[in-house]
Amino acid sequence: MRGMNATPPPRHIPPSGPGLPAGPAYPAAPAPQGPAPGILGNRGLRLLALLIDQVLALVVLFLVTVGIGRFVTLGDSKEDSPFYLGALVALALLFLYSPLLTARCGGTPGKLLCGLSVVRLADGGPLPYGTALGRHLAHLGMRLVPVLCLLDPLACCWDRTLRRCLHDKVAGSLVIRRSMRPAPAPAPVTRPAGS
Numbered sequence: 001m002r003g004m005n006a007t008p009p010p011r012h013i014p015p016s017g018p019g020l021p022a023g024p025a026y027p028a029a030p031a032p033q034g035p036a037p038g039i040l041g042n043r044g045l046r047l048l049a050l051l052i053d054q055v056l057a058l059v060v061l062f063l064v065t066v067g068i069g070r071f072v073t074l075g076d077s078k079e080d081s082p083f084y085l086g087a088l089v090a091l092a093l094l095f096l097y098s099p100l101l102t103a104r105c106g107g108t109p110g111k112l113l114c115g116l117s118v119v120r121l122a123d124g125g126p127l128p129y130g131t132a133l134g135r136h137l138a139h140l141g142m143r144l145v146p147v148l149c150l151l152d153p154l155a156c157c158w159d160r161t162l163r164r165c166l167h168d169k170v171a172g173s174l175v176i177r178r179s180m181r182p183a184p185a186p187a188p189v190t191r192p193a194g195s
Contacts, residue, residue, distance in 0.1 A: 039176050039177060040162065040163045040174075040175070040176060040177070041116045041163065041175035041176055041177055042116075042177070043156055043157065043163060045114040045115065045116055046111075046114075046116065046156065046175060047153075048110070048114055049107075049108070049110035049111040049113070049114040049116055050110065051110070052109065052110030052113060052114070053097075053098070053108045053109065053110035053111075056109060056110065057093055057097055060093065060097075061086070061089060061090055061093060064086070064089045065085075065086035065089065068085040068086060068089075094136075094140070095133065098132070098136040099129060099132040099133040099135075099136045100129065100132070102118050102127055102132040102135070102136070103126065103127055103128060103129040103131075103132040106118060106119070106126055106178065107178075111175070112178075115177055115178055116175055116176070116177060116178060117175070117176055117177075117178040118132070118135070118173050118174070118175055118176075119173065119174055119175075119176055120172060120173060120174070121162070121164075121168075121172050121173060121174045122172060124174075124176075127171070127173055131171050131172070131173070132171075134170065134171050135167055135168070135170065135171035135173055136167075138166070138167040138170040138171060139152070139165075139167040142166060142167060148166070151166060152165050152166040152167060153165055155169070156168075162174060163175070
């Protein structure tokens, strides 16, 4: 019973010097992984941004298709040109709307309106076009598979640390909040003359 209250002897710290490795005797505590929870994109805002983007894409596709149909019908043509031109516009939207805007602006109009931005998980930098395209195609592809269309958004709820959907995990991306206005510069401190 004599040793129960005794403090353990201190561990030996190896000396450092020429020819000896310098460093702490104990390993450093691991750094916390991921950004602070206040930086991550809100799940509700992500859903709202998706709805805004869907409506915008459908409106643009509708207007362009109707415009092409009117233009072709003025020429009194009975061809299927409006269908093919509408499909071409839909294909252009597929490769330009989300990927290009995500690479150039940090997100689609829906994400930007909701105060969100898509960044690389590794370093927080903007996504290059190829990665943004892969993220977008993974998102679209998962919508076509019955089980994945449900698991993709639910993964955001299960991932409590980073709130990443499956298409974010495929692309190595992260959705964060962005500041809509830059923070004001601090006012300079002035001292009265003579003090």
